[in-house]
Amino acid sequence: MKRLVLFVLSALLFAAPITNAQDDSGAQTLFMTFIPNVQFSPVYVALEKGYFAEADIDLAIEHGDEPLGVDLIAAGERQFGLISGEQLLTARAQERPVVFVYEWFQRYPIGVVTSVDSGIETVADLRGRRVGIPGRFGASYSGLIALLSANGLTEQDIDLQEIGFNAPEVVCIGGVEASTIYVNNEPLQILNRAAAGDCGDITDVRVFAVADDADMVSNGIITNEETIATQPELVASLVGAFDAGLRDVINNPAEAYLLSLGYVESLPISDELRTTLEAAATEQSEWLLANPDATREDIAARRADLDTALRETFSDDDLIQFEVLLSSIDLWDADQLGLTEAASWEVTQTTLVEMGFMETPLADLSAAYTNDFLPSTE
């Protein structure tokens, strides 16, 4: 009997939750999906420039899939993560106390790519076609359904094929006629392969962006209700540091790319590219100092000029990840970074209910997000 009691006690000890995994020393873990990638450059830049440190946050990065991240944050074992809006709503519908505090992607990044020679010229032309998707889950699935719905189609109107995260390969070998992708990533990879003659008959691609037809909430910073209630200043500090990193990336992508090299091993970099980017980064910093009132459009024009100049000198292979970064910036940039709007949440929720991911709308949708922690624009 004593042994049984010991066993049960030991088991309970092992089963005991890791409560309040974050200590008071400022150590925090930011949960991010996917793998280290140049698209996470706002975090890398904020780390490298000490924005998190200035806010007394000793930040570590952890990668994993979204449901895991949401559950860790909901359970209080992590406090912050970069998670998509539709995952947050689905999770809240299942009683996870998570809240969206900063809308990082201002445009939903999902779209459908197809060859210009596929005969698919509009979304409506997808009817009856083989369309790839990583799987029937996550942002890709939600985005595709929203795109189809906005164009009078349903999933049953297309031949949906689950292909994992292999869209460039499967599209290039003709496994599908179109595929659901991140508009800032896979189309560039397909074009890169096509330019190298490694993508079947494909010479150019056409992209249908979900954001053109449906304003859904994409990725942003989430936390849990307890952190908001007990450590609001921490939330504001973390959001502020991320915001500063994001602004720097938008303003100076060459610098952001260089600062990301220490985090993303696969980023292409040659001595010549490094030298060129260093010069571009310095020049852009000086220009920003000299033009404190530069508008979004001015800065966007500078990015475009840099892109053109780089393309004249470097190959597609050299520039592929820098192009991904520039395309991502187009999805992040906005008059007010981080701002999340009620209308986007309504569209996202309606899509999720149509898809059956949510049985009913949330009783209080506005509790799922807040703009209270956005840094002052002054």
Next chain:
Amino acid sequence: MYAQSILTQLRRQFSERPRPLSLRWLLPVVMPLALLLLWQLVVMLELYPSFIIPAPLSVWETFVEVLSDGRLLMHTSVTLTQTLAGLLIGATAGMVLGYAIAKSANIDALLSPIIVALQSTPVVAYAPLLVIWFGSGITSKIITSALIVFFPMLLNTVVGLRSVPPDLRDVLRLVNASRLQLFTQLEAPYALPTLLGGLKVSATLAVIGSVVGEFVSASAGLGWFINDARYNYDTPRVFVTVLTLALIARLLYGAVTVLETRFLKWQKRSLDS
């Protein structure tokens, strides 16, 4: 000889004595029951939020729901089909190649390095490639399952065949036994226990292979069902599916055990005699 006859006599006497009422049959259910109680205790103590560890009753209700609406059976049948096909293909290939390797030092030297290298690569590492090569349908899952089954079967075949005592082999050769006779009368019976041991391991591995394939890309199957539940934050359904997978693996293991009991009767008989 004398000692042997005494032992046989004692064994008979012992087997004829009335046995005390045994509760051993209860042992296999003791641990599951204990775990169930522990699970309920953890829930009652609220050590975790219910979305991390749901109550057994909640899991049971979900089980009833997905069973009655047919989803559990549908996804189970997909996974089971892939698993059995993978097991059949992988086990057959493993035994055939294992025989060749056991019989030929040249084939052994030629293939072993590649096979060992392949085996030491985790299946999750190459499963995405299989989806690209063979599509997201059932084929890539069967191949994933077959590949994970292949090596233990091959290894156990080689070990089993090489365990045949050389002197017995020499005796059969002396009486001019054919290669087929050598195989059916000596090698196969000798290797059978090891082979069935390999099949036991392979049966559970086949389930893993199938589910890994479904995790990478699928539109049906228990691996897909888990992913779907996770992305819908339906933790009780994750539990139901995991328990179903455990049950499938246990049943397959049990089926091989039945085969073992049936085919290895001769061993027990020879031991008894």
